[in-house]
Each structure stands twice: as C-alpha cells, then as structure tokens.
Amino acid sequence: MKARVTIMLKDGVLDPQGEAIRHALGGLGHRGVTGVRQGKLIELDLDAADPDTARTEIERMCERLLANTVIEKYSVEIV
Amino acid sequence: MKARVTIMLKDGVLDPQGEAIRHALGGLGHRGVTGVRQGKLIELDLDAADPDTARTEIERMCERLLANTVIEKYSVEIV
Structure with missing residues (x-):
C-alpha cells in the first residue's frame, strides 16, 4: 500500500x-x-491489511518520528 | 491565488x-x-490573473530555483 x-x-x-x-x-x-x-x-510503501490499519499506523509514525507535533501539523493520504 | x-x-x-x-x-x-x-x-500565495498564468509562472520558478531538474521532478497544483 x-x-x-x-x-x-x-x-x-x-x-x-x-x-x-x-x-x-x-x-x-x-x-x-x-x-x-x-x-x-514523505511517500511510504507499507504492508498493511487495509487502508484504515495503514492510516492508524502512519499516524503513530507521525506522532513518534516524522513530525514535531509541537510546531508541525501532518496529514495522511492513502493512495 | x-x-x-x-x-x-x-x-x-x-x-x-x-x-x-x-x-x-x-x-x-x-x-x-x-x-x-x-x-x-512548497505552498505559494501569488497574485496572478488566472490559474493558467499562475501555473506557467510557477513552472518557471521550479525550473529556475525551486527544483533541481537534473535529479528532481515537480508537480504544480493550483488550489
């Protein structure tokens, strides 16, 4: 995905x-x-069962690593 | 725009x-x-007469400054 x-x-x-x-x-x-x-x-290729699972996991990645949520906002789009 | x-x-x-x-x-x-x-x-605010003019000008900016077209590709979306 x-x-x-x-x-x-x-x-x-x-x-x-x-x-x-x-x-x-x-x-x-x-x-x-x-x-x-x-x-x-950031474009990601990932193995995920379905789009909802993928979105949840990616949001977790954003919170933990990809974004600095103090000063940055992020949005996730499954393509 | x-x-x-x-x-x-x-x-x-x-x-x-x-x-x-x-x-x-x-x-x-x-x-x-x-x-x-x-x-x-890169999100741009610009004064332009119409979307086509804006797109042409932005493509020019990409070629001249924003992108290194030897190794990078770009796409422009008017929103």
Missing part, C-alpha cells in the same frame, strides 16, 4: 526557509509571490 | 534521507514499511 504524508509548520509558526524562498523568487523577478511556506512530503 | 508545488527525487535517484527514515521507523517497530521517499512541498 502506498501513502503520502504531508508535514507543514503550523499556522503562526515562523517559516524562515519559506521566507528565504520568497525573497529569492522576488530577486529573480517573481514579485507576485506574497507568501511561501515550505513543508515535507 | 494559492498553489502547491511538490518536488520529489526522480525515480532511480538514491534517497538516503528516505532510507534513514525507513531505518528509523524499523527501529521503532514499524517493520511493515518497505520504502520511503522524502520530498519537499
């Missing part, structure tokens, strides 16, 4: 990396870009 | 970061995970 985990900084948490990208894009002439947020995308 | 850019290593390009995540997940007992690929997600 394949799954996609999206991890972004929570709203309100400063994103200096996104800001650096925005600044660099402005320098290249892309001045219409008013905001940039950068996050992570 | 909001857009989401997904940047992943091309198939066949080694992903040591993904492999490290897979290894760490295995160490935590998630042994059903057989493969992990890590990529980037």
Whole structure:
C-alpha cells in the first residue's frame, strides 16, 4: 500500500526557509509571490491489511518520528 | 491565488534521507514499511490573473530555483 504524508509548520509558526524562498523568487523577478511556506512530503510503501490499519499506523509514525507535533501539523493520504 | 508545488527525487535517484527514515521507523517497530521517499512541498500565495498564468509562472520558478531538474521532478497544483 502506498501513502503520502504531508508535514507543514503550523499556522503562526515562523517559516524562515519559506521566507528565504520568497525573497529569492522576488530577486529573480517573481514579485507576485506574497507568501511561501515550505513543508515535507514523505511517500511510504507499507504492508498493511487495509487502508484504515495503514492510516492508524502512519499516524503513530507521525506522532513518534516524522513530525514535531509541537510546531508541525501532518496529514495522511492513502493512495 | 494559492498553489502547491511538490518536488520529489526522480525515480532511480538514491534517497538516503528516505532510507534513514525507513531505518528509523524499523527501529521503532514499524517493520511493515518497505520504502520511503522524502520530498519537499512548497505552498505559494501569488497574485496572478488566472490559474493558467499562475501555473506557467510557477513552472518557471521550479525550473529556475525551486527544483533541481537534473535529479528532481515537480508537480504544480493550483488550489
């Protein structure tokens, strides 16, 4: 089974990396870009009996390892 | 207008970061995970007349700055 985990900084948490990208894009002439947020995308292949089991296990992985839930939010999509 | 850019290593390009995540997940007992690929997600706010213009401009940003098209592939989604 394949799954996609999206991890972004929570709203309100400063994103200096996104800001650096925005600044660099402005320098290249892309001045219409008013905001940039950068996050992570993790694609997983896993053996699981069914999508619900997979989702539960992946949420556990996010809580334990993949995301820093103090400052990051995550979403899981089974594909 | 909001857009989401997904940047992943091309198939066949080694992903040591993904492999490290897979290894760490295995160490935590998630042994059903057989493969992990890590990529980037960039959310953009931009001023654009219409979705087609936005997409063209974002593809240009990817080619010039956001992605390393030698080893990475990208996809653009207007949301």
